[in-house]
Amino acid sequence: MRTKSKWSPGPGVKILGVALTDDEWVVSAAGSAIGICPDCGRRSQSRHGWSNRSLQDLPVQGKPVTVKLLLSRWRCSYHKCERQTFTDRLPTVAAPYARRTTRVLEIVGLLGHSTGGRPGERLMERLGMPVSDDTILRQLKRDAAIAHRSNTEVRVVGIDDWSWRRATSYGTIMVDLERRSVVDILNDRSVESAAKWLRNHPSIEVVSRDRCGLYAQAVREGAPQARQVADRFHLVQNLRSAIEEQMSLSGRATGRAILSEDAIVDAATHRRRARLAHRQSRQEIFEKLHALREEGLSYSEIARRTGYERRSVAKWLKFKAPPDRRRAALNPTSPWYFETFLAECWKEGNRCGRHLFHDVKQRGYTGSFANLERLLGAWRRAGREQAVDVPPTTLKPEPVRDPDTGHAISPVVAAALCIKPRGLLTDRQARKVDALKQGSGAFAEMRRLAMRFNGILRGKRSAPLDAWIDDAIDSDLIPIMRFARVLRRDIDAVNNAIELTWSNGQAEGQINRLKTLKRAMYGRAGPELLRARMLPPLHTK
Numbered sequence: 001m002r003t004k005s006k007w008s009p010g011p012g013v014k015i016l017g018v019a020l021t022d023d024e025w026v027v028s029a030a031g032s033a034i035g036i037c038p039d040c041g042r043r044s045q046s047r048h049g050w051s052n053r054s055l056q057d058l059p060v061q062g063k064p065v066t067v068k069l070l071l072s073r074w075r076c077s078y079h080k081c082e083r084q085t086f087t088d089r090l091p092t093v094a095a096p097y098a099r100r101t102t103r104v105l106e107i108v109g110l111l112g113h114s115t116g117g118r119p120g121e122r123l124m125e126r127l128g129m130p131v132s133d134d135t136i137l138r139q140l141k142r143d144a145a146i147a148h149r150s151n152t153e154v155r156v157v158g159i160d161d162w163s164w165r166r167a168t169s170y171g172t173i174m175v176d177l178e179r180r181s182v183v184d185i186l187n188d189r190s191v192e193s194a195a196k197w198l199r200n201h202p203s204i205e206v207v208s209r210d211r212c213g214l215y216a217q218a219v220r221e222g223a224p225q226a227r228q229v230a231d232r233f234h235l236v237q238n239l240r241s242a243i244e245e246q247m248s249l250s251g252r253a254t255g256r257a258i259l260s261e262d263a264i265v266d267a268a269t270h271r272r273r274a275r276l277a278h279r280q281s282r283q284e285i286f287e288k289l290h291a292l293r294e295e296g297l298s299y300s301e302i303a304r305r306t307g308y309e310r311r312s313v314a315k316w317l318k319f320k321a322p323p324d325r326r327r328a329a330l331n332p333t334s335p336w337y338f339e340t341f342l343a344e345c346w347k348e349g350n351r352c353g354r355h356l357f358h359d360v361k362q363r364g365y366t367g368s369f370a371n372l373e374r375l376l377g378a379w380r381r382a383g384r385e386q387a388v389d390v391p392p393t394t395l396k397p398e399p400v401r402d403p404d405t406g407h408a409i410s411p412v413v414a415a416a417l418c419i420k421p422r423g424l425l426t427d428r429q430a431r432k433v434d435a436l437k438q439g440s441g442a443f444a445e446m447r448r449l450a451m452r453f454n455g456i457l458r459g460k461r462s463a464p465l466d467a468w469i470d471d472a473i474d475s476d477l478i479p480i481m482r483f484a485r486v487l488r489r490d491i492d493a494v495n496n497a498i499e500l501t502w503s504n505g506q507a508e509g510q511i512n513r514l515k516t517l518k519r520a521m522y523g524r525a526g527p528e529l530l531r532a533r534m535l536p537p538l539h540t541k
Contacts, residue, residue, distance in 0.1 A: 009057050009067055009101045010093035016070075024064040027057070031088035035074030039083045046075040048085045055093070056100040059128025067101070104129060105139060112140035113537040116521055137529060144532035153203040154183055158507035159215050161189045162514055171527070173514065173534075175507045177208060182510050185531040191218045198222030208502045209493075210234045216490065230493040231504035232457055236419060238486075239453060242479035243446050244415035286322040293317055307407040333367040335360070335375045346379060400439035403431050414443060419450045445475055462495035510534070 007015050007027050016028040035044045051073060057065040071088040094101050100108070108131055111120040117133035124131045158175040172186035172194055186193050195218040198204060208229040209215040219228050292302045299317070303310040316322075330337040338360050345356055353376055357369050365372075399408040409432060417425070417433050425433060437444040449472055456464050465487075472484035487494055497503070517533050518525060525533075 009055065009103075010090060012088075012090055013067075013069065013093060020063075024066055025060050027065060027067045028070075029067055030070040031072055031090065035072060035086065035088060037074075037076045037078070037081060037083060037086055038089065039086075040076065040078050040081040042076060042078045042081070044074040044077045046077060047072050048075045049073040051087060053094070054099070056104055056129065058101075058103060062128045064128050064130060100131075108136055108139045109143045110537055112136040113143075113533060116517075116533070137532075140532045141528055143538035144528075144535050147535055147538045148184070148531075154201050155203060156206040156208070156502055157183065157201075157204055158208040158502075158504050159194065159218075160210060160504055160507040160511060161212070161215075162511045173507060173510060175510050177206075177502055177506055180506055181536045182534045185514075185527060185534055187527045189214065191221065194218035195222030198226075206496075206500065206502055208504045208507070210504055211238060211486075211490070216493065227496050227500075228493040229500055229502050230490060230497040232497050233503065233505065233508075235457070235487075235494065235497065236454070238483060239450060240415045240419050242483040243418045243450065244411045245479040246442055246446065246477050247414045247440075248411035282322040286316060286319070289313060289316050307405065332364050333371075335365065335367060335372045338363060338365060339375075342375070351376070351380075398439075400436050400443075403435050404428060409436060418443060418447045419454065421451065421454065442477055446477065446480060449475065449480065457498055460499060462498040465491075465495065465498065 005015065007018055008029065009027075012032050013029045014031075016030055018028070019026045033045075035047075036042070037044060049072075051071050053069040053071060055067040055069060057067050059065055073085055073087050075085055076083055089096070092102065095105075098105070107129065108120075108124070111123060114120075115123060117137045120136045121131060121133040124136070154174075154176050156177040158177050159172065160175075161170045161172055163170050170189035172189050174183040174186070174197065175181070176183045184197065186197060191214055194215060198207075198219065199222045201223075202225075204223050204226050206229060207215075207219045207223060207226045208231060209219070210231050211234050216228060219226055288306065289302060289308075292305065297305075299310050299313050302308075302313050306313070335342065341363060342356060342360065345351075345359065350356060350359075353369070353373050356376065357365075357372055360372065400414075401408055413432070414436055417429055417436065420429070422430065422433075433447070437447065449468070452464075452468055452471075456462070456468060469484045469488050472480050475481065514530065514534055518530065521529070
């Protein structure tokens, strides 16, 4: 049996007795024999009354321990003191009105931060300290509020967004890149909230962000003294997307005019060529499969020669014409759902987008004005321009094929290989790159630009970037031109990304952790609880 002094929950507590019941240990204890006034600091031995407290303490032999603490209420001996009576206070043992000792609350907070409510409740029950899940979460939020108020100054911060619900609502995460910890979680993704947070932290000197213009504007408004750093991973990713777009011959429609008017017209022509090339490629596939079938080849032999799946070959051979892509059923969120009504209004001369938006809203349209404008913009261009006739022989070059398998190299694979240095390529990948460079002049030009761009990022010198942007704009490759022009608009942040060591990798890692916690809580955690579990735990040693 332990001695009575070892049963004490802390200094200033005298153990009177220990008893073992069927379910728990009961420790009888009393406070000090002398009281100290919290206001004037005078000692007092004039007892006014008694009070009892019941505290949960650390378990013994797997069984809960309850401390029955008898405390005195004292009269202050100093007649000028405003406080006439006071109760024994034991700050090292338990907080006022607490039902558990301080050391138990530390364990509750740590388990709540690591496991959450219900898992923590099950674990605490097994450890001999039964606590409800609501109590665990309440203590977790209380600790997070204390930790949030005691935050030290932040000098380098990473900003990124995360989704409450994909494509519907987003939040913002702030990460201290020097301490590698989350500083705060914002409920939304807006310029106002991010700028307000940055204004409340005037010590910030460097802000690392992705290519989102929203956060760039927030930094300009909330922390104009800070240096913005564009994330290097997103720079390379955007370049890869531009290469993939060029290799697939599919232009990307945007809501903003980044290029000049002539370049925009070229982009529209580029998109029309891509659509026609796609239709022609399907026609070529259809004719080739039927020609092989007429030669008497089996489905398996056709699949082996062409590289397509046998099931796809069988499906295509059932058709008498190339099958079109299946379009999703129209619904009131699409302006095409009201195409007949809009066409009638268009013929009658009603071509104002806002007026048509109001009229179609009255008929049940639930989509956005921008979505409607895409349809109306196509009609306006059709009225202004004549369709561009492209000779079939110049629509799309012969696809480059893998020298090992004979299959066509997809744009995704080509883009990934284009940005990969030669020293990291496997022998098979190197042969693909050589075949792409021989079969596509655009790929050879883009690989040259990509290797120069990677060299600039790794060289830590931003001086060659301006020349690279000029060469990219002069390449006559529309996606690469667009990428270079966007780089020039954000040139200061890109230069800082090259010269400084900071990046948004830590923020991306914290977002992965946030997603894990959110899914572990079945998506029912509010912003307060998510913030509490993402912030560093209060009780760490």
